[in-house]
Amino acid sequence: xxEVEQDPGPFNVPEGATVAFNCTYSNSASQSFFWYRQDxxxxxxxxxxxxSSGNEDGRFTAQLNRASQYISLLIRDSKLSDSxxxxxxxxxxxxxxxxxSGTRLLVRP
Amino acid sequence: xxxxxxxxxxxxxxxxxxxxxxxxxxxxHNRLYWYRQTLGQGxxxxxxxxxxxxxxxxxLLSDRFSAERPKGSFSTLExxxxxxxxxxMYLCASSLSPDPAGTNTGELFFGEGSRLTVL
Numbered sequence: 109x110x111e112v113e114q115d116p117g118p119f120n121v122p123e124g125a126t127v128a129f130n131c132t133y134s135n136s137a138s139q140s141f142f143w144y145r146q147d148x149x150x151x152x153x154x155x156x157x158x159x160s161s162g163n164e165d166g167r168f169t170a171q172l173n174r175a176s177q178y179i180s181l182l183i184r185d186s187k188l189s190d191s192x193x194x195x196x197x198x199x200x201x202x203x204x205x206x207x208x209s210g211t212r213l214l215v216r217p
Numbered sequence: 218x219x220x221x222x223x224x225x226x227x228x229x230x231x232x233x234x235x236x237x238x239x240x241x242x243x244x245x246h247n248r249l250y251w252y253r254q255t256l257g258q259g260x261x262x263x264x265x266x267x268x269x270x271x272x273x274x275x276x277l278l279s280d281r282f283s284a285e286r287p288k289g290s291f292s293t294l295e296x297x298x299x300x301x302x303x304x305x306m307y308l309c310a311s312s313l314s315p316d317p318a319g320t321n322t323g324e325l326f327f328g329e330g331s332r333l334t335v336l
Binding site: 116139142150152153154157197203205206208209210 | 248250252257258259260261262265272273308310314315322323324325326327328329330
């Protein structure tokens with residue numbers, strides 16, 4: 109079993125749609141949690157950290173459920189520019205990030 | 218540009234040759250990480266340094282791979298006797314050590330990567 113698992117997608121949604129991604133992790137001792145965005149053939153860029161209380165940044169909302177060991181990302185009012193791969197990342201006890209395989213999002217006009 | 222920089226951005230080599238990649242982290246960051254990414258996969262951890270000390274190496278890092286960070290600033294990743302399976306994007310990232318007080322969660326900032334193609 110992979111340490112961090114994501115649905116690979118692709119999620120194909122129309123502009124304006126709301127889309128949610130989930131990510132599960134296996135190590136209950138994981139310290140911190142992040143969502144990264146990666147455009148085609150580019151490096152991953154930090155989208156947002158994920159806190160236990162949940163956090164929101166504009167159209168993006170991240171949630172953490174420690175009991176069930178999953179993390180979610182909600183994107184409201186999708187834009188064409190949101191098309192990318194979204195990587196879930198979990199920081200382990202040695203402070204290195206373990207990434208999921210990523211979920212592809214395609215937003216169509 | 219004060220971000221993470223990597224060199225070269227692209228490298229094409231023949232099987233059996235040695236290659237070396239360089240990473241210059243964000244200047245105040247004490248941690249430096251190397252990851253490898255292939256198409257359709259997330260970045261896979263290879264190794265990381267805190268200052269000049271190499272603290273952890275993945276089992277993915279065979280004895281053909283070696284990484285150094287001699288002065289605690291830039292780092293090099295060398296692959297000896299390259300194989301076609303080494304073809305990938307090699308990503309470097311840097312961070313500050315996480316702060317127990319929670320003011321810094323240790324998020325990683327990535328360079329643009331070095332794309333290796335082994336023919």
